[in-house]
Amino acid sequence: MSFPKKPGGKATDILQNLPRITLANLRPEPGSKKLWKRLLASHGGNRSGRGHKGERQRGNRPRLGFVGGSTPFYLAIPKYGYNEGHSCRPQYQPLSLKRLQYLIDLGRVDPTQPIDLTQLVNARGVTVQPLKRDYGVQLVDEGADIFAAKINIEVQRASEGAIAAIERNGGVVTTSFYDPISLGILIKPVPFFLRGQPIPRRMLPGEDMVPYYTNAENRGYLADPEKIQQARLALAQKYGYILPDISKDELYHMLSMRKDVRQIFFGLAPGWVVNMTEKKILKPTDEKLLKYYSS
Amino acid sequence: MFLPRVLHCDRRKMAAFMLSRRTAVLCRTLKGISASKTVLPANSQCGLLLQTASYNPRPLRLNIRDPYIPDKDSEKTPEWQKTAKYDRKLFGRYGSASGIDPASLWPSHKELDKIIAEENEWHPPLEVMLKNIAIKEKAETEKRLAKEKLIAANMAKMPKMVADWRRQKREAKLKLKEEKARRTKLLAEARERFGYAVDPRSPKFLEMVAEIEKEEKKKKKLLKRRLKEEQAAGVVQPPPTSS
Numbered sequence: 001m002s003f004p005k006k007p008g009g010k011a012t013d014i015l016q017n018l019p020r021i022t023l024a025n026l027r028p029e030p031g032s033k034k035l036w037k038r039l040l041a042s043h044g045g046n047r048s049g050r051g052h053k054g055e056r057q058r059g060n061r062p063r064l065g066f067v068g069g070s071t072p073f074y075l076a077i078p079k080y081g082y083n084e085g086h087s088c089r090p091q092y093q094p095l096s097l098k099r100l101q102y103l104i105d106l107g108r109v110d111p112t113q114p115i116d117l118t119q120l121v122n123a124r125g126v127t128v129q130p131l132k133r134d135y136g137v138q139l140v141d142e143g144a145d146i147f148a149a150k151i152n153i154e155v156q157r158a159s160e161g162a163i164a165a166i167e168r169n170g171g172v173v174t175t176s177f178y179d180p181i182s183l184g185i186l187i188k189p190v191p192f193f194l195r196g197q198p199i200p201r202r203m204l205p206g207e208d209m210v211p212y213y214t215n216a217e218n219r220g221y222l223a224d225p226e227k228i229q230q231a232r233l234a235l236a237q238k239y240g241y242i243l244p245d246i247s248k249d250e251l252y253h254m255l256s257m258r259k260d261v262r263q264i265f266f267g268l269a270p271g272w273v274v275n276m277t278e279k280k281i282l283k284p285t286d287e288k289l290l291k292y293y294s295s
Numbered sequence: 296m297f298l299p300r301v302l303h304c305d306r307r308k309m310a311a312f313m314l315s316r317r318t319a320v321l322c323r324t325l326k327g328i329s330a331s332k333t334v335l336p337a338n339s340q341c342g343l344l345l346q347t348a349s350y351n352p353r354p355l356r357l358n359i360r361d362p363y364i365p366d367k368d369s370e371k372t373p374e375w376q377k378t379a380k381y382d383r384k385l386f387g388r389y390g391s392a393s394g395i396d397p398a399s400l401w402p403s404h405k406e407l408d409k410i411i412a413e414e415n416e417w418h419p420p421l422e423v424m425l426k427n428i429a430i431k432e433k434a435e436t437e438k439r440l441a442k443e444k445l446i447a448a449n450m451a452k453m454p455k456m457v458a459d460w461r462r463q464k465r466e467a468k469l470k471l472k473e474e475k476a477r478r479t480k481l482l483a484e485a486r487e488r489f490g491y492a493v494d495p496r497s498p499k500f501l502e503m504v505a506e507i508e509k510e511e512k513k514k515k516k517l518l519k520r521r522l523k524e525e526q527a528a529g530v531v532q533p534p535p536t537s538s
Contacts, residue, residue: 190355196387198401203418210424222421273400277357278390284401292407 090135090209092157093126097165098143100125104151114257114266115153117178121187130183139173141165152255157212163219164235170244172255176221177205177213182264189265193274198284201262201270201293221261262295269293362389481507 019025039048050057065072103109108123117137120126128134136156144165151171156178163173178186182202185192205213213220216227236243246255262270271293273282284290364385365376375381383400385393402410419427478495485493485503493500 194384194387196383196385196400204421204424207424207427210421210428214425271401273397275387275390276355277359277388277392280390282397282400286401288404288407289401292411 087133089133091133092136092138093128093134094140095120095126095137095155096140096142097147097162100139100151100153101143101147101149104149111149111151112251112254114254115151116266117154117156117183117186118189118265128183128187130180130187134183135180136178136183139163139166150249150251150255152257154259158219160217160235161239164239164241167232167235167243168239168241170246170249172246173219174221174258175213175218176259177202177209178264179203179205186264190276193276196273196275198273198293199264199268199270202264204261221258357388359389359392362392364389364393 037044039045047057050059055061065074067073100109103120103123103125104111109115109119109125113119117126117128120137121128126137128137138157139153139155139159139162141159141161144161147165148169149171150169151166153166153171154174154176156175158173158175166173179202181200185200204210210222212218214222216223216231219228219231232243246252249255257266259266260269264270268274268281269283271284271289274280275282284293365372365381367377379399382393382395386395386397386400391397481500481504482493482495484507485500488503489499493503
């Protein structure tokens with residue numbers, strides 16, 4: 001292979017020949033890290049900053065919150081139902097538009113493909129913990145003024161300002177529901193495929209969340225597409241921008257890609273078994289199974 | 296090890312070899328999934344390639360060369376290695392080399408029936424849920440409207456009720472005043488008659504009160520009679536004068 005002569009000469013050659021940066025090749029700037037000093041005599045020694053006798057010096061202080069015997073603050077204040085059932089409430093990890101723009105700029109998230117929770121987790125943009133009652137990711141308006149990327153993004157909740165910012169740039173937002181099992185599969189697809197189970201159907205939201213996902217204002221995945229279009233226009237009027245026509249866009253096909261209500265991954269249907277070693281997808285042929293998985 | 300889809304530059308064989316192994320693993324992990332990530336090396340090989348960083352996948356150590364597939368017939372293998380769940384995991388890790396029939400990965404007809412029954416019970420379809428929501432909402436709005444109606448009706452009654460109550464209070468007050476006045480008058484009367492302050496509870500006082508009442512009744516009767524006589528006289532008189 002012959003390369004065209006490029007400027008820089010030997011310096012760039014050397015740079016490109018050096019081995020990759022690892023922890024073994026790095027060391028901190030000299031003088032930036034101060035060593036821990038041992039408490040050995042003179043002013044560091046004697047009582048070594050522990051005080052004079054008592055529990056303080058002897059390391060026997062009581063537990064956190066103890067106030068010497070009277071009723072402590074955390075027991076004296078009466079309970080009220082502010083935090084009642086807090087551990088059962090669904091939580092959504094916030095994703096600001098500022099962070100999303102940062103990820104897109106660094107190339108960690110590809111804006112030319114639909115952005116899904118899997119893509120965000122792969123890019124290490126968000127960390128979702130389904131076992132801690134996380135039900136997904138919510139879009140937050142912070143950074144709406146600097147956001148400038150045309151994307152097809154699917155989250156679980158989105159604020160109005162965030163939806164406006166994305167649609168202003170010609171993008172598409174959808175809010176969809178993933179039950180905890182589907183969420184666990186979505187964020188870690190490879191360990192799921194190694195389990196050898198067929199891809200399950202995504203369940204519908206509970207009765208308390210159905211109104212949210214059938215509402216066109218929230219761009220819910222169960223809402224009417226016409227109502228969503230009307231809502232887009234209404235939002236553009238409210239926030240004062242002209243809604244760009246995405247049907248004339250070159251990426252219209254990508255922007256209009258939407259998952260089916262029961263689908264977890266793009267391109268994979270429920271009921272399929274994905275095998276990583278042989279790089280094969282196994283599909284069921286039994287009618288009953290097919291009927292169940294496609295219902 | 297198959298050839299990676301990475302440009303090979305003869306000048307940097309060492310780096311290229313290291314890179315190629317990593318990108319080979321990258322290819323392996325990504326080919327199976329319908330991921331949309333482009334497979335590109337982390338550093339650009341030549342100045343011509345556009346540098347786009349991609350995520351760094353964990354290397355998949357599938358251990359294909361030395362797989363452990365437990366012997367189902369022997370007694371020494373633990374019970375949990377003979378379960379269907381473990382079989383599925385074996386298939387997931389080793390594929391057809393594990394010797395497991397892929398048809399066993401899906402639920403059997405019985406299991407499928409159970410699953411469907413459970414789903415129908417615990418996950419109603421969207422239409423049913425929407426209906427329930429509509430019913431609940433309707434009930435709620437009706438309750439609220441009924442409450443508001445009641446409040447409005449009661450508020451409309453309020454001025455009249457307020458006036459009634461005030462009137463009642465006034466009348467009660469007046470009555471009390473009258474009663475007090477009557478009592479003081481009686482006491483004064485008794486004082487005059489007996490010459491000393493009589494206890495209102497004593498029988499003397501009560502006798503006196505009874506006497507006074509009798510006298511008043513007689514007076515009233517006389518008054519009534521007189522009025523009747525006057526009326527009769529008045530009625531009789533005008534006709535002769537008018538005619």
